[in-house]
Amino acid sequence: MSLFRHGFLLVDKPVGPTSHDVVQAARRAIKERRIGHTGTLDPAATGLLLLCIGKATRLQQYLLAWEKTYHGEIRLGFATTTYDVEGEPLGTPRPVPSLTATELADLSSRFAGELQQLPPPYSAKKTGGRKFYELARAGEAVPREPKRVQVQKIELEAAGADRLGFRVTCSSGTYLRSLAHDIGETLGCGGHLASLRRVRIGPWRVEDAVSAEVLANRPHEMDPGAFISLSAAVLPFPEVVLNPTAMDHFAHGQEVVVREAEGSFAPGCPVAVRDRGGELVGVGVALAYLARARTVNVAPRMVLAEVETAAKS
Numbered sequence: 001m002s003l004f005r006h007g008f009l010l011v012d013k014p015v016g017p018t019s020h021d022v023v024q025a026a027r028r029a030i031k032e033r034r035i036g037h038t039g040t041l042d043p044a045a046t047g048l049l050l051l052c053i054g055k056a057t058r059l060q061q062y063l064l065a066w067e068k069t070y071h072g073e074i075r076l077g078f079a080t081t082t083y084d085v086e087g088e089p090l091g092t093p094r095p096v097p098s099l100t101a102t103e104l105a106d107l108s109s110r111f112a113g114e115l116q117q118l119p120p121p122y123s124a125k126k127t128g129g130r131k132f133y134e135l136a137r138a139g140e141a142v143p144r145e146p147k148r149v150q151v152q153k154i155e156l157e158a159a160g161a162d163r164l165g166f167r168v169t170c171s172s173g174t175y176l177r178s179l180a181h182d183i184g185e186t187l188g189c190g191g192h193l194a195s196l197r198r199v200r201i202g203p204w205r206v207e208d209a210v211s212a213e214v215l216a217n218r219p220h221e222m223d224p225g226a227f228i229s230l231s232a233a234v235l236p237f238p239e240v241v242l243n244p245t246a247m248d249h250f251a252h253g254q255e256v257v258v259r260e261a262e263g264s265f266a267p268g269c270p271v272a273v274r275d276r277g278g279e280l281v282g283v284g285v286a287l288a289y290l291a292r293a294r295t296v297n298v299a300p301r302m303v304l305a306e307v308e309t310a311a312k313s
Contacts, residue, residue, distance in 0.1 A: 038060050045195075065236040078190045241276060264289075
């Protein structure tokens with residue numbers, strides 16, 4: 001399937017398979033080994049996986065800056081060992097408070113903005129080369145290492161006597177299980193993640209994705225609209241377009257000067273680099289920017305063309 005050679009594939013993951021299972025299915029369907037994804041979904045979660053194919057795998061780390069949007073439910077009344085429905089209850093059930101619309105709005109505000117968040121004890125985060133869930137299963141202490149995350153927006157609503165529905169837009173790396181657990185603790189009754197669906201990653205929506213079932217069993221039926229080419233891909237930082245001479249210098253690791261650059265380029269910020277045909281050819285870093293002259297100096301950090309050169313040698 002040459003159509004899917006280099007770029008991104010939007011996949012709608014169902015409950016059950018792991019994110020790695022979906023990657024394996026894509027490798028078989030597209031007959032391409034170089035496939036990765038930009039953000040794991042737990043087996044119980046559903047929704048959008050963004051697969052990087054071919055030389056686009058080199059862009060995975062840069063796509064982590066995109067915010068992500070989720071819909072789901074929190075079950076109140078007790079916490080669990082894993083912070084979701086897969087775990088064992090922690091203690092006996094506790095009474096669930098009735099919450100007014102004003103109280104829900106206040107609770108939403110409390111969990112918006114920059115948060116210090118503890119990962120769930122049963123998570124794939126590593127310490128000393130071992131994953132947290134390996135320590136937890138062995139009965140060993142799991143480090144309490146908070147990480148800083150950003151919740152751009154959260155909306156909570158009553159979804160039943162012991163349920164809260166939520167819509168969250170947050171930074172990559174946010175643990176929604178921890179968010180559900182912390183909301184339950186704040187309410188004094190405990191809580192855990194009951195369901196989760198990722199509906200957006202940056203500009204890409206789950207409505208445009210191919211189902212994992214079609215990908216695995218009927219790849220010939222895949223809608224080409226689920227594939228994002230490198231010319232259509234958008235990275236979460238400003239762009240420059242290089243002429244052929246500058247492109248040659250950039251591809252050989254040399255700093256280039258771009259005039260009539262559109263956008264704001266803070267020194268040290270990443271820069272997406274395209275050729276005149278619109279193809280995404282790499283990522284650089286802004287070294288200096290003259291706003292009045294609209295001139296930016298860009299040094300290469302990653303050049304996609306190197307992958308093709310290596311493949312041909």
